[in-house]
Amino acid sequence: MTCATSGPRGWPHLMPLWYVLRESSAGDSAGQPRIWAWTYAASQKVRNLERDPRVTLQVEAGETYDQLRGVMLECEAIIHREPDSVAGVGREIFKRYAQPRGEPAVAELPGEVEEMVQKQAGKRVALEFTELARVTWDHRKLGGTY
Numbered sequence: 001m002t003c004a005t006s007g008p009r010g011w012p013h014l015m016p017l018w019y020v021l022r023e024s025s026a027g028d029s030a031g032q033p034r035i036w037a038w039t040y041a042a043s044q045k046v047r048n049l050e051r052d053p054r055v056t057l058q059v060e061a062g063e064t065y066d067q068l069r070g071v072m073l074e075c076e077a078i079i080h081r082e083p084d085s086v087a088g089v090g091r092e093i094f095k096r097y098a099q100p101r102g103e104p105a106v107a108e109l110p111g112e113v114e115e116m117v118q119k120q121a122g123k124r125v126a127l128e129f130t131e132l133a134r135v136t137w138d139h140r141k142l143g144g145t146y
Contacts, residue, residue, distance in 0.1 A: 001018075003055060003056075005049055006054065008044075008051075013045060017039065018097055019037045021034070021036070022034060022092070034130060035075075036089050036126060036127065036128050037127045038089045040123055041123060042123075046125055054076060056075070057129060058070060062140075065146075066144060068137070069138040071135070072134070072135045073131050073134055074134075075131050076132060078128040078129075080126040081125050083122050086122075086126045087121035090117040091114070095107075095108075095109060098113075
């Protein structure tokens with residue numbers, strides 16, 4: 001996923017983030033899962049979000065032009081700093097990305113990964129993204145005509 005925040009000089013600041021889908025911390029009445037990520041608390045993207053919580057996220061897939069598809073989400077970010085909450089997001093992310101794409105998440109992390117996540121949680125934050133608007137595209141629907 002690519003995360004775009006507003007940098008200190010007003011220019012877009014784009015960075016990749018690993019992410020997971022989780023239930024809303026606010027008990028979202030629509031019951032829609034939200035995108036969550038974790039990153040270093042001292043990172044530029046966190047500084048940008050502390051100043052302005054607006055963020056644009058983009059997830060895309062496809063290797064060739066006729067297979068390109070994706071979603072762009074305009075969101076507001078909520079920064080979570082509680083170490084146990086941050087570690088929980090970190091564990092979910094590592095479980096998701098421990099397997100090749102398309103495979104289910106692993107049930108348990110190896111002990112050394114669990115220990116690393118716990119150590120890093122104190123230096124990191126969890127980011128919860130509240131979706132405000134969505135745009136999607138899917139070139140597969142074009143049937144070879146552009």
